Structures are given as structure tokens and as C-alpha cells.
Amino acid sequence: MNRALIRPTWAEIDLEAITHNIKAMIQRLPERTEIIAVVKANGYGHGSVQVAKRALESGATSLAVALLEEALELREAGIDAPILVLGWVPPEAAAIASKHHISLTFFQKDWLDQVSRLDLNGETLQLHLKIDTGMGRIGIRTNEELREILYALNDKPSIYLTGVYTHFATADAQNLTYFHKQRERFSKMLAELKELWSGEVAIHIGNSASAIRLPEGMYDFVRYGISMYGLYPSQVVKEEQAINLKQAFSLHSRLAHVKQIEAGDAVSYGLTYSAEKTEWIGTIPIGYGDGWIRKFQGFSVLVDGKRQPIVGRICMDQTMIRLDREYPVGTKVTLLGSQNGSFISMDEAASYLDTINYEIPCLLNERIPRIYKGR
Numbered sequence: 001m002n003r004a005l006i007r008p009t010w011a012e013i014d015l016e017a018i019t020h021n022i023k024a025m026i027q028r029l030p031e032r033t034e035i036i037a038v039v040k041a042n043g044y045g046h047g048s049v050q051v052a053k054r055a056l057e058s059g060a061t062s063l064a065v066a067l068l069e070e071a072l073e074l075r076e077a078g079i080d081a082p083i084l085v086l087g088w089v090p091p092e093a094a095a096i097a098s099k100h101h102i103s104l105t106f107f108q109k110d111w112l113d114q115v116s117r118l119d120l121n122g123e124t125l126q127l128h129l130k131i132d133t134g135m136g137r138i139g140i141r142t143n144e145e146l147r148e149i150l151y152a153l154n155d156k157p158s159i160y161l162t163g164v165y166t167h168f169a170t171a172d173a174q175n176l177t178y179f180h181k182q183r184e185r186f187s188k189m190l191a192e193l194k195e196l197w198s199g200e201v202a203i204h205i206g207n208s209a210s211a212i213r214l215p216e217g218m219y220d221f222v223r224y225g226i227s228m229y230g231l232y233p234s235q236v237v238k239e240e241q242a243i244n245l246k247q248a249f250s251l252h253s254r255l256a257h258v259k260q261i262e263a264g265d266a267v268s269y270g271l272t273y274s275a276e277k278t279e280w281i282g283t284i285p286i287g288y289g290d291g292w293i294r295k296f297q298g299f300s301v302l303v304d305g306k307r308q309p310i311v312g313r314i315c316m317d318q319t320m321i322r323l324d325r326e327y328p329v330g331t332k333v334t335l336l337g338s339q340n341g342s343f344i345s346m347d348e349a350a351s352y353l354d355t356i357n358y359e360i361p362c363l364l365n366e367r368i369p370r371i372y373k374g375r
């Protein structure tokens with residue numbers, strides 16, 4: 001017996017959906033714009049190695065992660081495609097990046113000076129310069145910083161500037177005024193860079209929302225994250241129907257216990273639920289210890305293709321649901337995804353928790369094994 005599946009609770013990752021979502025994006029983009037598959041945070045909770053491999057097979061040409069550690073995990077899995085680390089990496093770790101041919105993001109002259117003093121063991125280090133055009137997170141903000149950095153790069157023979165990029169704060173919003181302001185700031189900074197720098201650099205500005213909405217304005221690459229997993233960056237982008245996506249993630253369990261309770265009988269900690277009449281109650285082995293958080297109380301799951309409400313407090317390892325009739329122990333329960341023609345979307349779960357769809361698969365932690373379909 002597969003040890004990871006002794007407890008019948010699992011997430012299914014549909015790799016065919018990843019392929020579908022990559023191909024849908026390739027179709028939208030002009031030929032000169034390639035896809036960087038964003039697989040940070042363990043592939044948005046889907047499994048970074050498996051998604052990265054499938055994304056590359058489906059037409060993505062490189063990968064991006066947030067941490068150097070995440071990039072190393074991909075290298076250790078035998079992936080040799082170009083990888084860009086999007087977050088700040090401590091300068092003393094840059095030699096690890098150069099050893100494994102991993103590109104880093106930078107935006108501080110001091111950082112560059114510290115890195116230039118490292119022994120790179122004869123290797124070169126490739127860097128992408130981050131420009132903060134209005135996200136307010138990381139990146140250079142002025143032409144002075146740009147000049148200073150380019151000047152400093154001139155006498156660092158093992159360090160190569162291979163990319164320049166920015167990130168949008170409101171590409172998924174109804175009102176795109178700020179988005180266009182950021183684009184304008186970027187093109188001004190780019191013009192300045194081209195004046196001062198003769199080397200070839202890759203340019204990328206777009207996340208999923210911008211790539212879906214303005215595919216022809218995306219320069220050399222798009223950084224394709226949430227929509228590669230089949231999720232729309234926002235309701236606004238979803239309603240525009242510019243692209244057809246397939247949700248890759250579904251979550252399932254099986255009834256571990258089924259019983260009848262009488263009117264007035266309570267369920268779970270704090271007695272927040274009590275039956276109004278004779279009811280069937282099922283218990284499923286998943287709880288907040290898996291990231292299936294207590295706020296899901298009152299949300300529904302699917303049994304026999306029908307919605308059945310979560311009743312009583314969600315415990316660390318178990319959740320109770322009210323069933324429309326008696327079902328045998330072992331009956332499949334779908335918490336996210338489709339069952340017998342019914343569907344619970346990530347968007348619905350996110351909206352129930354008053355959050356964004358990005359957060360849901362990230363919340364569901366490694367205690368839930370990921371099973372890959374479509375291999």
C-alpha cells in the first residue's frame with residue numbers, strides 16, 4: 001500500500017490541464033513572446049517539479065521561482081531549463097546560483113558590489129534587473145539608480161545583465177489606468193537603459209492578467225503563474241472570456257464514519273451545530289492540520305454529485321458533513337473540483353473564505369499527498 005495514501009485524502013493534479021492552459025496562452029501570444037512558467041511556492045501548491053516538467057514539455061521555455069532554495073529543488077530533480085529567482089537572495093548565496101546556472105533578480109548597487117567580491121569559481125552569474133514602476137515592493141525606482149547600477153556592472157566581467165523586468169499591481173483590475181501608468185514608466189526606463197547599455201537583455205513585464213489582457217504588449221517573455229494552473233487572476237479577467245482555462249487542482253477524501261443523530265444532538269467542539277431532526281452525519285479525515293481551515297465551516301462538499309454542508313467546527317484532522325441520506329464508509333467526497341457533473345471551483349472556495357484563489361492551493365499543505373493525472 002502506498003504509504004502516502006493510507007489516509008484516503010488526496011489532491012489530484014491534472015497535468016493535461018496544465019498543458020491545456022499553456023497551449024491556450026501560446027495561442028494568444030505573438031510568436032516572439034515566450035512563456036516563463038512560474039512554479040514558486042511548490043507550484044502554487046500543485047507540486048513544482050511535476051508542473052515544471054509538464055510546462056516545459058508543453059511549450060514553456062523557462063521557469064521562475066521566488067527563492068533560490070526552490071530553484072535548487074528543480075535542479076536536483078534534473079531540470080536543466082533556465083530558472084529565474086524572482087525574490088531577493090542574500091548576496092553571499094549568489095555563488096550557489098552561479099554554480100547551478102540559476103539567474104537572480106537584483107536591484108541594489110550594494111548587493112552587486114558584495115556579489116562582485118565573491119569567488120564564483122570561474123562560473124558566471126546571470127542577473128535580471130527589477131524595476132519598481134509602481135508595485136512598491138522591490139526594484140529600482142529612478143534613472144539615477146539605473147545609471148549607478150549599469151556603471152557598476154561595467155567592471156564586473158563574470159556578472160552578466162541578461163534581463164530587465166517589472167511587475168504590475170493592478171493588471172487584473174477593472175480600471176487599467178494605473179497599469180498603463182506603470183507600463184509607461186517601464187518604457188521610459190527601458191529607453192534610458194537602451195541608451196546606456198549595448199548588451200542584449202530579455203525584457204518581461206507580464207503576469208497572467210497582463211498576458212491575457214494585453215498579449216501583444218509583453219516583449220520577450222510572460223511570467224505565467226495562476227492561469228497556468230487554470231485559475232483566473234480575478235473575476236474581471238474571468239468575465240472578459242479572453243481565454244479558456246481548466247482548473248488543474250481537485251481535492252478528495254472518503255467517508256470514514258457515517259451515523260444517524262437525533263434532533264438536538266450536537267456536532268464537534270463548542271456545539272456550534274445541533275440537528276433539527278434526525279440526520280445522517282459523515283466524518284471525513286481532513287482538517288485544519290491539512291490547511292482545510294476552520295473558516296470552511298458552512299461551506300459544501302460533493303457526495304454522490306450533490307452538495308452536502310460542512311457542519312460543526314472543523315477539527316485539526318477531521319471534518320463533519322450533513323448527508324442527504326446514508327452512504328457507506330469509503331464513499332468518495334470531493335471538496336474541490338468535479339464529481340458526477342457537479343463542480344466546486346477554487347474561486348467559490350476563495351470567495352467563501354473572502355480571499356483570492358491563489359491562496360487556496362497554497363494553504364493545503366504537504367500532509368495532503370498530490371496525485372498526478374495525465375502522465
Ligand SMILES: Cc1ncc(COP(=O)(O)O)c(C=O)c1O
Pocket residue numbers: 038086167206207208209223224225226227233
Ligand atoms: C514577480 C512575479 N511575476 C509573476 C508572477 C505570476 O503572477 P500570476 O500568478 O498572477 O500569473 C508573480 C506572482 O506573484 C510574481 O511575483
